[in-house]
Amino acid sequence: MKVKEETLRWLKSNDLRAKKKYGQNFLIDNDILEDIAAIPNISKEDTIVEIGPGLGNLTEKLIKKAKRVIAFEIDEDMIKVLETRFAKESNLELVKKDILKVDIKDHIKSNEKIKIVANLPYYITTPILFKILEEWSDCTESMTVMVQKEVAERMISKSRSKDYGILTVNIDYYGTATKAFDVPNSAFLPQPNVTSSVTFIKIEKKHNVINKEIFFKFVKAAFSKRRKKLTNSLESTNFLGLTKEEINKILESNGIKENARAEELSVEEFVKVANYIAK
């Protein structure tokens, strides 16, 4: 049966409709589902964490490839469908939980690594991305995520572009992001109002940051007023209580122009300045 018909059948037989409040846009294009599941190179050794399995269209591909799939779903109605649909599958663990409240250590072994795969609910894309990066990066190998196209652009952009910002620097701190492909609205049921893209983030440590707290405080303060000069953004957010003269001296010592804006600094330059301050 085609994925679209099967999706409609699961909805109808359970008297369900896609819930907007949970960002439910189900993937109904089999080729795209196969293409997403192929990105993280899943083997029978792998533990996959799926965020928001919904009716299980992507889950079905993942359980065939992985050793173990842990799927976190907030919607009780979806859980009921998933329990019926995958009743015979022994390598799927369904967890009815808000992903933003999950402590991943409660679900995996201390040395277990995970690969995250998700068609994310768009209403909480950024909080989910930040949570995974900040809390799960030690146990995560990669993330394969469907996001709004404009979020994908922010994830992969380079300095001096309009999309470059806190998300870009965060992602680059924890890993390397690449865009896999765009997905047309017709691949979803119901169709979202925005264009979507699948992105792949390989988690890897590339930057030698001395003090993580100072680094992230600096990035946040720097981007607090995008249009302003970096000096003014740092001064107006009272960054580390530094005076304008002290800020100017720090930037000058690191070869940053007096009138530079945050978006002009590469991630390496953010690291350089933060490490200078930390020392």
Ligand code: SAM
């Ligand atoms: N994976 C399915 C697919 O591709 O067809 C559904 C994807 S749909 C875009 C997003 C899914 O995330 C929905 O099933 C929704 O119920 C679930 N969801 C929304 N908010 C959530 C949350 N806070 N925690 C866990 N799952 C959530």
